[in-house]
Amino acid sequence: xxxxxxxxxxxxxxxxxxxxxxxxxxxxxxxxxxxxxxxxxxxxxxxxxxxxxxxxxxxxxxxxxxxxxxxxxxxxxxxxxxxxxxxxxxxxxxxxxxxxxxxxxxxxxxxxxxxxxxxxxxxxxxxxxxxxxxxxxxxxxxxxxxxxxxxxxxxxxxxxxxxxxxxxxxxxxxxxxxxxxxxxxxxxxxxxxxxxxxxxxxxxxxxxxxxxxxxxxxxxxxxxxxxxxxxxxxxxxxxxxxxxxxxxxxxxxxxxxxxxxxxxxxxxxxxxxxxxxxxxxxxxxxxxxxxxxxxxxxxxxxxxxxxxxxxxxxxxxxxxxxxxxxxxxxxxxxxxxxxxxxxxxxxxxxxxxxxxxxxxxxxxxxxxxxxxxxxxxxxxxxxxxxxxxxxxxxxxxxxxxxxxxxxxxxxxxxxxxxxxxxxxxxxxxxxxxxxxxxxxxxxxxxxxxxxxxxxxxxxxxxxxxxxxxxxxxxxxxxxxxxxxxxxxxxxxxxxxxxxxxx
Amino acid sequence: xxxxxxxxxxxxxxxxxxxxxxxxxxxxxxxxxxxxxxxxxxxxxxxxxxxxxxxxxxxxxxxxxxxxxxxxxxxxxxxxxxxxxxxxxxxxxxxxxxxxxxxxxxxxxxxxxxxxxxxxxxxxxxxxxxxxxxxxxxxxxxxxxxxxxxxxxxxxxxxxxxxxxxxxxxxxxxxxxxxxxxxxxxxxxxxxxxxxxxxxxxxxxxxxxxxxxxxxxxxxxxxxxxxxxxxxxxxxxxxxxxxxxxxxxxxxxxxxxxxxxxxxxxxxxxxxxxxxxxxxxxxxxxxxxxxxxxxxxxxxxxxxxxxxxxxxxxxxxxxxxxxxxxxxxxxxxxxxxxxxxxxxxxxxxxxxxxxxxxxxxxxxxxxxxxxxxxxxxxxxxxxxxxxxxxxxxxxxxxxxxxxxxxxxxxxxxxxxxxxxxxxxxxxxxxxxxxxxxxxxxxxxxxxxxxxxxxxxxxxxxxxxxxxxxxxxxxxxxxxxxxxxxxxxxxxx
Numbered sequence: 002x003x004x005x006x007x008x009x010x011x012x013x014x015x016x017x018x019x020x021x022x023x024x025x026x027x028x029x030x031x032x033x034x035x036x037x038x039x040x041x042x043x044x045x046x047x048x049x050x051x052x053x054x055x056x057x058x059x060x061x062x063x064x065x066x067x068x069x070x071x072x073x074x075x076x077x078x079x080x081x082x083x084x085x086x087x088x089x090x091x092x093x094x095x096x097x098x099x100x101x102x103x104x105x106x107x108x109x110x111x112x113x114x115x116x117x118x119x120x121x122x123x124x125x126x127x128x129x130x131x132x133x134x135x136x137x138x139x140x141x142x143x144x145x146x147x148x149x150x151x152x153x154x155x156x157x158x159x160x161x162x163x164x165x166x167x168x169x170x171x172x173x174x175x176x177x178x179x180x181x182x183x184x185x186x187x188x189x190x191x192x193x194x195x196x197x198x199x200x201x202x203x204x205x206x207x208x209x210x211x212x213x214x215x216x217x218x219x220x221x222x223x224x225x226x227x228x229x230x231x232x233x234x235x236x237x238x239x240x241x242x243x244x245x246x247x248x249x250x251x252x253x254x255x256x257x258x259x260x261x262x263x264x265x266x267x268x269x270x271x272x273x274x275x276x277x278x279x280x281x282x283x284x285x286x287x288x289x290x291x292x293x294x295x296x297x298x299x300x301x302x303x304x305x306x307x308x309x310x311x312x313x314x315x316x317x318x319x320x321x322x323x324x325x326x327x328x329x330x331x332x333x334x335x336x337x338x339x340x341x342x343x344x345x346x347x348x349x350x351x352x353x354x355x356x357x358x359x360x361x362x363x364x365x366x367x368x369x370x371x372x373x374x375x376x377x378x379x380x381x382x383x384x385x386x387x388x389x390x391x392x393x394x395x396x397x398x399x400x401x402x403x404x405x406x407x408x409x410x411x412x413x414x415x416x417x418x419x420x421x422x423x424x425x426x427x428x429x430x431x432x433x434x435x436x437x438x439x440x441x442x443x444x445x446x447x448x449x450x451x452x453x454x455x456x457x458x459x460x461x462x463x464x465x466x467x468x469x470x471x472x473x474x475x476x477x478x479x480x481x482x483x484x485x486x487x488x489x490x491x492x493x494x495x496x497x498x499x500x501x502x503x
Numbered sequence: 504x505x506x507x508x509x510x511x512x513x514x515x516x517x518x519x520x521x522x523x524x525x526x527x528x529x530x531x532x533x534x535x536x537x538x539x540x541x542x543x544x545x546x547x548x549x550x551x552x553x554x555x556x557x558x559x560x561x562x563x564x565x566x567x568x569x570x571x572x573x574x575x576x577x578x579x580x581x582x583x584x585x586x587x588x589x590x591x592x593x594x595x596x597x598x599x600x601x602x603x604x605x606x607x608x609x610x611x612x613x614x615x616x617x618x619x620x621x622x623x624x625x626x627x628x629x630x631x632x633x634x635x636x637x638x639x640x641x642x643x644x645x646x647x648x649x650x651x652x653x654x655x656x657x658x659x660x661x662x663x664x665x666x667x668x669x670x671x672x673x674x675x676x677x678x679x680x681x682x683x684x685x686x687x688x689x690x691x692x693x694x695x696x697x698x699x700x701x702x703x704x705x706x707x708x709x710x711x712x713x714x715x716x717x718x719x720x721x722x723x724x725x726x727x728x729x730x731x732x733x734x735x736x737x738x739x740x741x742x743x744x745x746x747x748x749x750x751x752x753x754x755x756x757x758x759x760x761x762x763x764x765x766x767x768x769x770x771x772x773x774x775x776x777x778x779x780x781x782x783x784x785x786x787x788x789x790x791x792x793x794x795x796x797x798x799x800x801x802x803x804x805x806x807x808x809x810x811x812x813x814x815x816x817x818x819x820x821x822x823x824x825x826x827x828x829x830x831x832x833x834x835x836x837x838x839x840x841x842x843x844x845x846x847x848x849x850x851x852x853x854x855x856x857x858x859x860x861x862x863x864x865x866x867x868x869x870x871x872x873x874x875x876x877x878x879x880x881x882x883x884x885x886x887x888x889x890x891x892x893x894x895x896x897x898x899x900x901x902x903x904x905x906x907x908x909x910x911x912x913x914x915x916x917x918x919x920x921x922x923x924x925x926x927x928x929x930x931x932x933x934x935x936x937x938x939x940x941x942x943x944x945x946x947x948x949x950x951x952x953x954x955x956x957x958x959x960x961x962x963x964x965x966x967x968x969x970x971x972x973x974x975x976x977x978x979x980x981x982x983x984x985x986x987x988x989x990x991x992x993x994x995x
């Protein structure tokens with residue numbers, strides 16, 4: 002019994018407890034923030050420890066914490082089990098980094114500070130729990146933990162038409178989760194009776210690539226694709242994302258766009274790749290068309306945006322297309338195993354890279370809003386004269402997201418293209434062209450926001466010293482480190498991906 | 504041994520009569536004392552259920568009328584827990600009553616006696632008498648605030664439609680008696696398994712179903728529910744919404760779910776009827792709740808919607824379905840009673856029960872706002888709160904039913920998403936908006952605060968650690984009820 006992983010879930014809870022009790026014991030704003038920072042730092046430290054103590058040679062799920070759970074004669078056996086393998090390690094690192102940055106980037110003197118930080122901790126707790134859980138029940142439940150705090154955060158601290166955005170996002174995600182639930186039930190009940198389990202370890206051991214008939218695989222995969230896909234905001238289920246992220250306060254947008262959105266991809270990686278390969282194969286062209294629409298349709302919509310945060314929201318939707326392309330690399334596993342490995346590794350890297358760069362962009366965009374009171378391009382311009390540091394950080398995020406070499410996203414995208422080149426050459430060529438679109442809108446955004454004429458009558462200052470810079474610097478440095486040395490992750494990720502095909 | 508079997512009913516009746524007599528003989532008995540005594544009585548009976556004979560073996564004449572199987576025990580305890588919280592609520596509410604405050608606390612005990620009896624009914628006569636005891640005491644409770652027109656209107660509606668449904672039930676029982684030649688449920692079960700199905704039998708069962716549909720507030724027998732929930736005092740609405748509905752459920756389970764397992768024709772008829780009723784109820788309850796402004800009326804529609812989910816579980820007519828229904832009822836009890844408890848507490852100093860009245864409640868009382876949010880989100884079935892378990896169970900039972908009812912999940916999902924929207928309505932008002940008035944709430948008793956905390960904590964904890972629920976439900980499923988039928992059938 003290893004309690005390390007449980008601690009990762011305990012720290013946010015401790016922070017929440019401290020914030021709640023602190024109501025009567027100590028007043029004063031800084032304390033809440035300090036407690037929150039402490040908890041997030043402790044978690045980052047823990048995740049790094051777990052990352053470096055993970056035994057790659059042994060592989061599989063390690064540091065398992067298990068507590069026996071629900072046993073009813075006709076219900077699912079539910080086990081509260083936590084564990085990590087290479088894939089979840091990558092996601093945990095992303096969650097820990099973005100959580101810390103989100104707490105650091107929270108506005109000073111935010112109104113109703115305690116609730117604000119409690120909501121952030123709950124979202125972060127949900128993300129950690131989802132990536133740590135080895136049982137599909139808790140994987141699902143932990144992801145949903147974030148739903149209501151996000152709803153409250155957008156509704157209370159949001160901007161623009163926060164009410165509409167909060168309602169739309171919550172209903173959309175709630176509905177998608179129900180479809181996903183049906184998909185998971187379909188998967189569970191499609192398994193032959195003795196093999197039924199929600200425990201990923203048991204599924205790994207018992208269920209093979211051909212346990213389910215191809216027809217069943219197709220049906221189940223379609224349900225999971227709609228459920229998980231809507232959570233990832235794949236076209237045509239994307240409309241919640243841009244509005245929601247534009248309205249959300251910075252930490253909520255950072256955590257949601259950076260981390261929670263990856264949950265759908267993580268779920269498909271865990272379930273569809275090992276158990277539904279025929280379903281993926283059958284639907285691969287359908288998925289490719291969705292990807293094309295995701296990249297081109299959303300790409301052009303992104304170019305047309307007049308608002309910085311809406312543009313970032315659409316851009317994060319567009320990049321999901323490339324992540325799904327990485328997922329498709331798995332379909333070539335039977336004919337060309339190494340391509341599949343390369344593509345999936347790229348997908349995991351891009352998930353981390355995109356999470357970091359999206360968080361960096363949403364965070365810095367919120368700083369822009371705080372200074373100018375607007376995120377409309379027509380009200381912005383020339384900010385880099387006054388705020389060179391902020392501009393520099395935003396540009397790093399922008400460059401990362403369009404895939405400039407040296408930053409984490411590049412290594413991910415390149416590997417995805419290599420991995421899928423052989424199987425889907427014409428599509429990959431088209432999608433490579435799509436990268437030009439993202440360069441167009443991102444550079445336009447940078448020009449409209451940070452260069453050109455400074456709008457008259459706007460007075461503002463740069464990020465005040467290290468206190469406000471470090472959260473974004475943390476994300477930017479992580480992007481560089483993972484861009485230059487992706488092996489930190491890939492050495493653990495690759496064996497775990499290979500294990501999916503056993 | 505016979506007297507031991509009906510110990511809970513006898514105990515509770517004596518206690519309630521004693522309280523009435525003491526209250527009548529002595530002037531000005533404080534309401535608080537009556538509340539405490541009533542609560543003590545319910546608690547004693549609850550503990551007493553563990554003294555009942557374990558094996559449930561019943562012999563002699565009473566075995567034809569009265570069953571003490573795990574299903575009955577489960578529901579007896581369920582009703583007692585609900586009564587305990589409702590009486591507590593009634594104590595909080597009594598201050599607003601114009602007169603006869605103490606009787607308001609004692610009457611629910613008589614209702615509970617009816618429910619306890621109903622849980623064990625094994626004969627249509629017992630079932631009918633028990634059901635009438637429940638319904639008639641509700642006539643009084645619903646119209647209790649007789650200085651309010653809404654309460655009187657609710658009482659009249661409940662009376663008229665209740666009488667109608669009783670008519671349906673009796674007419675159905677008469678048909679079944681005509682076909683089977685006995686009012687015993689066991690005789691009916693044997694008949695169903697061994698004899699051909701006749702139209703008269705189906706007609707009788709349909710009528711009984713209609714009579715019980717009234718208790719459940721299932722479409723199309725739901726029309727009374729919104730008005731009655733809105734007009735009745737909040738504790739009575741809570742009692743209706745949890746205990747009265749569960750009373751309908753136990754009767755339905757006894758009559759239908761454990762019956763006809765071997766009879767394909769009947770299985771198809773019954774399950775299709777329940778499935779259609781369930782789908783209609785889920786859709787109507789959740790969609791009609793969307794425009795509601797009065798929170799009690801909204802909870803009334805919510806209770807209709809939840810009845811729909813329960814009926815979907817029943818329509819599976821197998822053990823997985825029964826298990827899902829029991830699980831659903833347990834988490835539904837916690838969430839609904841918590842919601843009504845907070846509505847009761849708020850009702851003491853609000854001029855209306857409209858949702859905008861809740862605006863900024865968070866600033867005025869964080870505990871109540873938080874508790875109401877937990878209750879509503881759990882009713883909406885969002886993880887990690889316990890309400891999700893109920894929905895998950897129903898979804899799984901429906902998906903895996905041998906009756907090919909997967910289509911039910913489409914109305915279920917539509918209903919659940921609509922539910923998500925209207926359940927979040929009060930949450931929006933409480934957390935997003937600023938309060939309309941600065942006045943702080945009336946002080947709340949520490950014990951009531953504790954009850955709110957316990958119920959809310961239970962909803963959170965049970966979402967992650969479900970074993971306590973499993974332990975409660977397990978005995979019902981361990982010993983299949985129809986074994987008696989199989990024994991009877993195998994003896995030619």
